[in-house]
Amino acid sequence: MDLFFWYLMAAVAVVLVVAAVTIVVSRRRALPPAPPTPELPASPASPGAPEQAAEAAPESVAPEPVAPALEEPEPPASRLTRLRRRLSASTNPFARGLLGLLAADRLDAEAWDDLEATLITSDLGVGPTDELITALRRELAIDAVSDPDRARRVLRAELLKLVGTDADRSLNVTGADGLPGVVLVVGVNGTGKTTTIGKLSRVLVAEGHSVVLAAADTFRAAAADQLQTWGSRVGVPVVRGPEGGDPASVAFDAVETGIADGADVVVVDTAGRLHTKTGLMDELGKIKRVIERKAPVTEVLLVIDATTGQNGLAQARVFAEVVDVTGIVLSKLDGSAKGGIVVPVQRELGVPVKLIGLGEGPDDLAPFDAEGFVDALLQEA
Ligand SMILES: Nc1nc2c(ncn2[C@@H]2O[C@H](COP(=O)(O)OP(=O)(O)O)[C@@H](O)[C@H]2O)c(=O)[nH]1
Ligand SMILES: [Mg+2]
Numbered sequence: 001m002d003l004f005f006w007y008l009m010a011a012v013a014v015v016l017v018v019a020a021v022t023i024v025v026s027r028r029r030a031l032p033p034a035p036p037t038p039e040l041p042a043s044p045a046s047p048g049a050p051e052q053a054a055e056a057a058p059e060s061v062a063p064e065p066v067a068p069a070l071e072e073p074e075p076p077a078s079r080l081t082r083l084r085r086r087l088s089a090s091t092n093p094f095a096r097g098l099l100g101l102l103a104a105d106r107l108d109a110e111a112w113d114d115l116e117a118t119l120i121t122s123d124l125g126v127g128p129t130d131e132l133i134t135a136l137r138r139e140l141a142i143d144a145v146s147d148p149d150r151a152r153r154v155l156r157a158e159l160l161k162l163v164g165t166d167a168d169r170s171l172n173v174t175g176a177d178g179l180p181g182v183v184l185v186v187g188v189n190g191t192g193k194t195t196t197i198g199k200l201s202r203v204l205v206a207e208g209h210s211v212v213l214a215a216a217d218t219f220r221a222a223a224a225d226q227l228q229t230w231g232s233r234v235g236v237p238v239v240r241g242p243e244g245g246d247p248a249s250v251a252f253d254a255v256e257t258g259i260a261d262g263a264d265v266v267v268v269d270t271a272g273r274l275h276t277k278t279g280l281m282d283e284l285g286k287i288k289r290v291i292e293r294k295a296p297v298t299e300v301l302l303v304i305d306a307t308t309g310q311n312g313l314a315q316a317r318v319f320a321e322v323v324d325v326t327g328i329v330l331s332k333l334d335g336s337a338k339g340g341i342v343v344p345v346q347r348e349l350g351v352p353v354k355l356i357g358l359g360e361g362p363d364d365l366a367p368f369d370a371e372g373f374v375d376a377l378l379q380e381a
Contacts, residue, residue, distance in 0.1 A: 050112055070235045074363035082365055087376040094122035094339045098155060101136070102148050112137060123309045124340030128162050128347070135161075156374055159273045162343045167283035167352035171327065172298040173204065173265045179295040180212070180258040181265045184251075186284060186323060187303035188315045189272040192331030192357055194223060197269050198230025198304055199365035200355070206233045207262040214254030215240040216247040216287060217271040227269055233362070235265040237261075247271065247283065248290040255294040266295075281322035284370045288323065301354070303329045306341050313348055314339070320349045330368070331357035342373065 005112070017176040089095040090227075097118030104111050112133060138152045173181040183200075186195050197213060206213050213231050215224035221243040231238040238255035251268045258266040270287060288297055302325040304312045319325065328345060333356045342353055356373075358364040 002027045009145045014349075043362040065215070071202070071233050071362065072158075073206040073234070075206070079358070079363060079366040082289075082355070082364070083333075083372065084376040084379055086358055087339055087373070092339060093118060094124070095379075097122065098377060099380075101140075102151055102155065104183040107141065117141075119340060122338035122340035123344070124162075125344035125347075126327060128340075128343045131218070132158055132162060152378065156378055157339075159374045159377065160370055163374060164346065164352065165370045167346075169327075169352050169354045169368055170255060171301075173209065175264075175295060175298060180263045181298040182255060182291055182295050183265060183267045183299045183301060184259075184270070184284075184288060184291070184297050185268060185303060185329075186270050186319055187272050187329075188305075188319075191272065191303045191305040191308075191312075191315075191331060192329070193270055193272060193303045193333075194230070194358060195227050195360065196301070196329050196331060196355070196365060197227065197267050198233075199357070199362060200267065201230060201236050202234050203289055203364060203365065204267075205236060208224060209263070211236045212254055212261065212263045212266045213238045214251045214268040216250045217269050217272040218243060218245045218247050218250060219273065223269070227309070232361075236280045248287045251287050253296065255291050259294060277318055277322065280318070284319075292310075300324055300326045301329050301349075302349070303331055304341075304345060306330045306333045306336065306339070306357075309338075309341060313345060316349060318343060320351070320363070325351050327351060327354035329353075329357065334358060334359045334364070339377065340375075342368075 053375065054326065068194075086092070087095055097115055100113050100118075101111070103106075115136075116129055116133055116206065119124060119132065132365065135158045136188070139158075139318070140151050171183070173183060175181040183196055187193050194217070201213060202212050211280045213236055214225055215227045215238055217227075218241055224240040228238045228240070232235075237257070239250060239257050241250040241253070247270060255266050257263075268287070268291070272288040288300075291297055300323055302316060302319050304316050306312070308315075316328075328349065328351055330342060330353050333339060346352055353368045356366055356368050358366060
C-alpha cells in the first residue's frame with residue numbers, strides 16, 4: 001500500500017511536469033518573438049523535467065537571439081531640442097560669430113573682417129562666406145545696429161538661402177513592386193556609418209517599418225558584432241557573413257532575406273577603406289550591382305564626419321565619384337563641429353544633407369531641416 005502511494009505520487013508529479021512543459025511550449029508557439037525570453041536556455045521550465053525542457057526548447061526558440069527588452073526610440077521631434085542646445089552660441093563658434101554681428105555696437109571694417117574669419121574657420125568655406133558677407137553688407141550696412149530685429153530677419157533669410165529650403169530631404173526607404181527599399185550606407189572608416197545605421201533602424205522601427213540589416217563590412221568581425229548589437233536592441237535581424245568574406249554576397253543575402261520576409265527596408269553597412277580609388281570603386285560598385293539583381297537601391301547615404309572639415313569634403317568627393325550618392329549624413333555635429341560644413345558639402349556634391357548625428361547615444365540622430373538648423377544657430381544663448 002505504502003509503495004503504491006509513492007508510485008501514485010510519482011505518476012502525478014510526472015503528469016504535472018509534462019503538462020507544465022506543454023503549456024509553456026504551446027504558449028511560446030502561439031505568441032512568436034515578443035515578448036522575448038532571454039533566460040530560456042539557462043533555466044528549464046521546471047526543475048523536475050530537464051530532459052523534456054531541453055528537447056522542447058530548440059523548437060520554441062526564435063531563430064535570432066532577441067534582446068531582453070526592446071527599446072522605445074525617442075520621437076524625432078524632441079531630438080531637435082537637442083540640436084538647438086548643441087548649436088547654441090555658448091558652445092558653437094559659428095553661432096557666436098553670427099550673433100556677435102547682431103550685438104555689435106558698430107559695423108565697421110573690423111567687425112566684418114572678424115565675422116569673415118569666424119565663418120571661414122567654421123567650415124562655411126570661402127565661396128559661401130563671401131556671398132554671405134556681401135549680402136549682409138549690402139542689406140545691413142546702415143541699420144543693423146539701429147534695428148536688430150530687422151538684422152536678425154535678414155541674417156536668417158540669407159543663411160536659409162545658403163543652406164537651401166527646397167531640397168527634398170526625405171529618405172527613399174520605400175521599394176516598388178512589393179520589393180523592400182534598399183539603403184546603401186557608405187563613407188570613410190570611423191565617420192559613423194555603423195552607428196548611423198543603428199540609430200536609423202530605431203527610427204524606422206518606431207515608424208512601423210520592418211527592417212533587415214546587412215553587415216557588409218566584412219573586413220573586421222567586430223564591425224558585424226557592433227551592427228548586431230544595434231539590431232538586437234530593437235529586434236531587427238542582421239545578416240552577416242564570414243570575416244573577410246565577400247561584402248557583395250552578404251548584401252545580396254540580406255536583400256534576399258528582406259524579400260523573403262516581406263521586410264520594408266534593407267539597410268546595408270559597408271567598409272570604408274580608402275585604399276585606392278579603383279579598389280573602392282570596384283567594391284562599392286560590385287555591392288550595388290549585385291544587390292540590384294534582386295531589388296533597386298533606393299537611397300545611397302554618404303556619412304561625413306562634420307569634425308573633419310576640409311578633409312571630410314575631400315573624402316566625400318572621392319566617394320561621390322565612385323557611387324551615386326543621394327543623401328548626406330553629417331555625423332558628429334555635436335562636440336567640436338562648427339556646423340558651417342553643411343553648406344559647402346551640399347554644394348560640392350549637389351546632394352542634400354538628410355540626417356545629422358548629434359552624439360553617440362541611440363537617439364542622437366535627427367532629420368536635417370534647414371529652418372531648424374538656422375534657428376538653432378540664431379537662438380539667443
Ligand atoms: N560624438 C559623436 N560620435 C559619433 C557620432 N556618430 C558616430 N560616432 C562615434 O564615432 C565612432 C565611429 O563610429 P562607427 O559607426 O563605428 O563608424 P564607421 O567606421 O563609419 O562604421 C564611434 O565611436 C561612434 O560612437 C555622432 O553623431 N556624434
Ligand atoms: Mg562600421
